[in-house]
Amino acid sequence: MDGKIKMPNYGFKVVIPDEGSLTNAGFGKVAHVPVIFDSQPGYSRLPSRFLIDRALGNWDPRWRGVRLNPQPPSRVSMRNFGYWLCNALEWAEVRGIELMTADYATVLIARYQEEMLKGIWSSRGEPLAAETVNARVQIALEFQMWASDKGHRDPVMIPTSMHSYAAGSHKSSKSHEVKIVETRKGKVKVNKRLLTFPKDQEIKEWRDRIYAEPGVGETHGLMVDHILNTAIRREELACWRVDTLPLKPSDWKIINPSQPEEMQQIALEIQYGTKGREFYIDEFGDKVGPQGTIHVPLWLAKRIHAYRNRERLLALKHVTKGVRDLAKSRRKIDLSVHLYLNPKTGKRYTGAQIYEIWTKVDGPVHWSPHLGRDWWACQYLWQKMQEHAALTEQLWSITKSDVNHPLIRALRDTVQTVIQLEIKPQLRHVSSHTTEIYLQWLFNQLRVPLNLTRQWQEENDITEDAV
Structure with a gap:
């Protein structure tokens, strides 16, 4: 060997800067913005500049640089943007494609998106989740839009379609209203999340193991x-x-x-x-x-x-x-x-x-703090539904699922009112999609008893006193 160390090629990578050092050097405004380096390695100028403009609110996909975005992305969002864009850049380099000028339909959708969905472009060789695929394609598309607005490429053509959805509203008597939004064509459909929780006994035993540490x-x-x-x-x-x-x-x-x-x-x-x-x-x-x-x-x-x-x-x-x-x-x-x-x-x-x-600790499968938030929301929702026992009793008389049935519509309106006025303020972020998830859980889990941790704590206290 000649004594030289051959460095492996890691491709594009995101570098999180030292905020303190950059701030002291007079670059405090951009000290938190991720930086992208290419496979040379060297500073990847345009992708890094894109991240800076996004972080400062100088450009966003809605205003396209015409006006300053008053609510720039958070640090967590910027890190995600950096990693997503880095992935797209690395894919493009490996495939011999220029990401900034790649065609939306034939390249971003038909190749990049398709390879992620099939697991071809995946670290584990497994198909990626729809949310992950959509996020990566979206940030690649935003990079192209930014490049176009900055004069680095021709205008970007993005096929779109119109969709309607039910959104929470304090103005509507039913606590929701129908809104129409424009979305890009080609996005991967995200399957509705089926909300399920571990059994009460499983959660209790998991909690007991944590207390026993x-x-x-x-x-x-x-x-x-x-x-x-x-x-x-x-x-x-x-x-x-x-x-x-x-x-x-x-x-x-x-x-x-x-x-x-x-x-x-x-x-x-x-x-x-x-x-x-x-x-x-x-x-x-x-x-x-x-x-x-x-x-x-x-x-x-x-x-x-x-x-x-x-x-x-x-x-x-x-x-x-x-x-x-x-x-x-x-x-x-x-x-x-x-x-x-x-x-x-x-x-x-x-x-x-x-x-x-x-x-x-050895806990239930897929049990996480985020699911714990959903658990609270559903337990609260079920508790409030006890005040509408007559309505839930009548639901058992429905022989087949019909979303337009008066009883189902009445329950939907009641649930959306509870979510909008009581659960949403506590969670401080509930989308219309989440509302539907909670509604579906209620239909699936009627008659599930309410069990909050205070009851389990009291049971343990009684046991300890007896000993």
Whole structure:
């Protein structure tokens, strides 16, 4: 050997820049934007420029650069755009195609899309999901549109068609209205997701195993209960501050004080780690997004309050370990603003770590924090349907499925009202497609008993007291 190391060719790749270094160098506005390098390797100028224009709102597929997009994509979206475009660029290079000028119908659809659907262009050799295929083709098409608007290629011709769908609306008496949208032809049809959940006993046993983990079980168990009973996202849980729930119980805003205590709810405002527009990244590394109001059961709020006055204080000892100066110790404690801290290290949890907590124990198949949000929504929906028992009883008299049957239409309107006015504000993002998924679940799962984690906790408490 001549002593030289032959570097493997990884093709196109996305590079996430060091924000701190770029900001200090005076490039703070673009410090968070992914960069694409080609297989030479070298800086891929036009694709990277496209990502910068998308990130800054200088160009988007709706306004085409005519006006500034007031809500540019979030950091997470920009990373996804970078990886999707990188995939399309690499495919084009391997196939000897110029992506920027490739024909939509004969190349992007008939070749790139088709190879992904057949598993030819797939790291595992398996067909890719429709959502993945559509996203990659779409970003490749947007890159072409941007290039056209910037004068790098001829105008792009995109065949489209018109479609109608039912969207939630506060203006309609039925809480929804029909809207018409223009979509591009050639998109892969996404099959309606059939929403199914593990059996109650399976979820209970999974939850018990999390609580049983030595040293961390109480903290991890409370975290999964937090998701299951409020439907917050794992990133929102990771960003939950120690004072998101007011420190004094006397400051808690109970929205239904006339109800029995076990039914009372507290209204809270959250904005850290929320989905949607990114306003900025705060000094603790959290995304500050759209503010939303969520409801937390009073019994869960009491458990959170007990945690921060007991287990969390013990975890904080790791933060001040070895620090003798009282002022420095207090400063370290003040910088630990997040509620949930690892009992073994005193460090905050990330969204990825919360996913690992959820999935690392032997749990039900396909059970995830995101599905936990759907589980909450369906359990809440079923509970509200108990108030319409007469209507659900009559549904059993229908001998065949008929979407225009008066009873089905009445149930659909009732469900959409509950979703629009009660479930959607808690989830803070429910599409018309999700509405249909919940409606289908209700038809499939009528008569399923409601079981929330508080009941399981009470059962465990009784067992422990007996021992």
